[in-house]
Amino acid sequence: MHVKVRKLQQKRGWAWNLAVPILKPLLLATTSRTWIDGEKLPETGGCIVVFNHLSHVDPLTAAHFVYDHGRLPRYLAKSGLFKNRFLGSFLTAAGQIPVERLSKTAVGAYDAAVAAVRDGECVVVYPEGTLTRDPALWPMTGKSGAARIALETGCPVIPVGQWGAQDLLAPYAKTPHLFPRTHITMRAGEPVDLSDLVPLERTPAVVQQATDRIMAALTALVEEIRGETAPAERFDPRKAGVSQIGNPHKKKAEKKDRP
Numbered sequence: 001m002h003v004k005v006r007k008l009q010q011k012r013g014w015a016w017n018l019a020v021p022i023l024k025p026l027l028l029a030t031t032s033r034t035w036i037d038g039e040k041l042p043e044t045g046g047c048i049v050v051f052n053h054l055s056h057v058d059p060l061t062a063a064h065f066v067y068d069h070g071r072l073p074r075y076l077a078k079s080g081l082f083k084n085r086f087l088g089s090f091l092t093a094a095g096q097i098p099v100e101r102l103s104k105t106a107v108g109a110y111d112a113a114v115a116a117v118r119d120g121e122c123v124v125v126y127p128e129g130t131l132t133r134d135p136a137l138w139p140m141t142g143k144s145g146a147a148r149i150a151l152e153t154g155c156p157v158i159p160v161g162q163w164g165a166q167d168l169l170a171p172y173a174k175t176p177h178l179f180p181r182t183h184i185t186m187r188a189g190e191p192v193d194l195s196d197l198v199p200l201e202r203t204p205a206v207v208q209q210a211t212d213r214i215m216a217a218l219t220a221l222v223e224e225i226r227g228e229t230a231p232a233e234r235f236d237p238r239k240a241g242v243s244q245i246g247n248p249h250k251k252k253a254e255k256k257d258r259p
Helices: 013-030 058-068 085-093 106-118 145-153 204-226 248-257
Strands: 031-036 047-051 073-078 097-099 122-125 157-163 182-188
Touching: 013 031, 013 058, 013 085, 031 058, 047 058, 047 145, 047 204, 058 073, 058 122, 058 157, 058 182, 073 106, 097 106, 106 122, 106 145, 122 145, 145 204, 157 204, 182 204
Parallel strands: 031 182, 047 122, 047 157, 073 097, 073 122
Antiparallel strands: 157 182
16 A cells, blocks of 8 residues: 655654664565554654554554654663663664563653653553453553553544554564565554543543543554454453463463473
8 A cells, every 4th residue: 555654854863774774674575554544643742652562573563654654653662672782772772761561660661751752752652561462462451651641741642553463473473474475554543532631630540541542542443454343341461360461371381381
């Protein structure tokens, strides 16, 4: 599908100047793309773009979508990626934000994300916090990070539903399916309306309401892309007794192997 590309207005910096000539040709060679309504991403100014999370490769395909529409994506990335000296330097130079998942130090990532939005950056958040555990790969229950950043800054939250990355690299698989090319579909929606919640005190109920609206908007976009109806109740890994981080299938296999 022909993609109407916006010209990038920001200076890329050395990390992006290194990454784009390597990664973009690789993505063009291994994927075909349907980008829908990408112009709904703001051309300038601080914003949050939220995606459903299907595969460890979809941060690259999501970055492709955001970059093609004129913005440099700033990710909340798991802190382990920054422990490698070169990779950590690269990610920092590219404006990525380390976060310790399921820990008190995640507050630092929240502060950094709020500062980035206020500086006019485009911050990408996976509100599920990890790859979906839903058996049919529907968006599952969301974490509060994107909602809290949005409520603090009043910035627009743009939902982008995606489908196809799981065929390029299945969840927790190590070997990608490179040929034939995998088709990736992404559809941007209207900004999630949180205007009535922004002036309110940030109580758990208010934050949860904002989170629910974000997840509902994402799920609706994925339904449109897939041409299917999502389950009435979103999958909750805590209720299902599934690990919230790491490969849940690996842990199940280890339990079966124990004498």
